[in-house]
Amino acid sequence: MWFFRKRHPLELAAESAANVIQHQLTRLNLAYRAKSKQHGDVLQQVEFVQPLIATPHEIRIEVDVLRLPRGVSITDLRKPEVCETLAAACKYPVRTDHKKGKNGGFWFVVELQERSAIPRLVRFAEMALPPNAPPLALPIGVGVNGAQQWEDLRDLPHLLIAGATKQGKSVMVNALLCQLAARLPPERLRLYLCDLKGGMELAFYEDLPHVAQFVTRADALPAMLKQLQEEMERRTVLMRKKARDIDGYNYQVGKEKALPYLVVVVDEIANAMLSSDKIQLNGEKRSISSATEALLADLAARARAVGIHLIISTQRPSVDVVTGLIKANFPCRIAFGTASEVDSRVIVDDSSAHGLSRGRMRFRRNMELIELQAPLLTDKDVRDRVAAICTGAAPAEATPESAEDKARRECALLLQVAMADFGGKFPIKELFRHPTIQRAKIGMHRLEELAQRLEAEKILSKAIAHRPRRIRALSQQQQAIYGQRGAWRVAHESATNPDPAAPITDEIDQLTGEEAPALDQLTGEEAPALDQVDQEPADQADQAAPTPARRWRRARAA
Structure with missing residues (x-):
């Protein structure tokens, strides 16, 4: 009679983590594929030294450095983007450990933090503004252990939101707009809104006192961006000999002459990026797509210092919409659930956003990739908050629970x-x-x-x-x-x-x-x-x- 040993849960977790890491390394082309006449295609993957070391705090997976695939080196395995991809796949932080010498080696270390799962539903009212929050603080979402992620729009300084339809992009835009309008008065914040879905998504904000311009057609978007470009040039001349950014300039001139922040929100930018219609701009005919891309790239590259910030969203994250010129100037990007792995890689340079549930996102902040649940804001909540802001009775902010x-x-x-x-x-x-x-x-x-x-x-x-x-x-x-x-x-x-x-x-x-x-x-x-x-x-x-x-x-x- 055969008796099977009951395996420890940590042993099973270590084996599962090793399989996930090996699969992800193969997807990242850290493997060697060769063709053999006898065996056909041969795949040589990264192998690990057995047994795997697992403790309640971490799992150490040692790489067999003597049997690395052809063309794969330790330097390739230590790249930051490799650890980011492995962390997103394992759901835990992953780091590398390299020791040289006689008893040296190379390890992937999976840190088993004691944590609770990311909540499936987060309401906007539950997002408590942190103490000493900056004026342009944005509620991004809630992560592991209920930790709330807030970001300063001045540090981002622009934001790209993309994903498949009905995944939470417009809800995210509503949450950002409600937070900005409730935090700052119209004298300190001006909104330039462009709703290329026919005005259906951002119609609630048309009567908001913060709104300086509201556009619903793709042919009117380049004119609005051109106006902002001229404002950027004017502010650059004003601030050239006084300060390096808008905060320093406002501190010097005082409240009476302070310049407001300008936030540009474009919902469904794909309608403009894919339009081949011609428009008259500065005395010359240009297509809407080329004019929009050029103006967006110029504003994203130079407008941060003068207090102009961009937030754009699209449900078609293809390479002809999210071009390389736009991605280079939008280092902070949010990817909701996508229809394919290719779309996910276009947004956040990683395929982990493919198949996410509704409201779940991958937030790339420079080199960091975080999984979050976006705050939910219904249409009734938006109407109530906009009405309260218009009447001067903004809703009270929630206080964090100890x-x-x-x-x-x-x-x-x-x-x-x-x-x-x-x-x-x-x-x-x-x-x-x-x-x-x-x-x-x-x-x-x-x-x-x-x-x-x-x-x-x-x-x-x-x-x-x-x-x-x-x-x-x-x-x-x-x-x-x-x-x-x-x-x-x-x-x-x-x-x-x-x-x-x-x-x-x-x-x-x-x-x-x-x-x-x-x-x-x-x-x-x-x-x-x-x-x-x-x-x-x-x-x-x-x-x-x-x-x-x-x-x-x-x-x-x-």
Whole structure:
């Protein structure tokens, strides 16, 4: 009889990472293909030294440097773009380690960071403006562990957004425009909008006081860009002997003579880049495509210092739309889901954007490639925010939640679900599979951390063998934090429904974004309060499982 050894999860993870890295290296042409008369096409790939070294913190994959394919060197494997591609494929940071000498070698190191998955849905209202944020701060999205990605448009300094249809490009443009208009008054920000979808996407902003010009036809776009080019030349003359950028110039001249930021937004640039119609520009006839490309390249190359920034989007990321001249002046690019790997490589020089889900993006910031979830902004949200800006009552910005408040809120939710559905028991795996916990996006590792926290606070009993923990009686202080009042309401008294007797289902509603049923409806009977739960009596525990020791105690008592 054959007995198969049960493999450790880290061993399986190391083998999977090695296969992914080998496949990606082959895709990057870091392999040797030869033709043989006997065997046909022969592929020589990068091989690894066995066994692979895996720890809870990292996986070290040693390359067999003595058997490298023909034409592949260590220098090729150490290039930054190789590590970027491997990191995007492995979903973890990848670095290289090279040691020379007798015991030297070359390793790919996959850093296994403790992290939670990127959320599938991020609402624009959840994006909290960081403290001391710059005036042109943009909400890009949310990444691993819920980390919010904000960027300063002055540092980008231009942005290209591309992807297939219905993947989130227009929603992203709306989020950027709403943030800019809500942050700066019309005296400090002027918007030049061009909606080449017939004015359907950016029509909400036509009455915004920040809008200086609104264009809906491709033949009018070169004229608008020419006007901005002339403004760029005028500002260059003004700032030539006073400052190197617009911020330094505004600091010297004061608020009364300060120049506003000019942000140009072009939605669906492909309609202009593919148009062969002739227009009259500066006394000569030129095609719309050539005039648009030349003006965009000139503005992108020289307009940053004078406070002019470009944001363009397209759903056709082909080489005749996103030309090499445009890519060279747009180092920061966002790629939503694309229809093919070729389109993904055109945008971010990597094929990882192919097949992404809706709202998921690859954000290239210079040499860095990051996966993020874009903020969601509905049409109703856009109308409400634009109306609030026009009336002078901009919506309040969200405040970031501290780690302690989040832990208390999640602990309160776990205790209430354990009371409602598990009768005071605290089984980790069952709680992880519970629909309410799944909607709250609490992972297995996070669940174990919260359970250890509650156990240290004497709220849960200790875990013994395969028995789940049980909820103990809560003190008055613990009742104030985790009881029916709820940790979220204790930490934020200004929250809605401040009634102390309100059920914890309000907290579940705030956490999951949908209405949660009452606790007594979940089980069909009235759920006991947390302070009524105590440890299991000793005599009931003795009757639970008739072990030999318990049978001896019963016989002695009889």
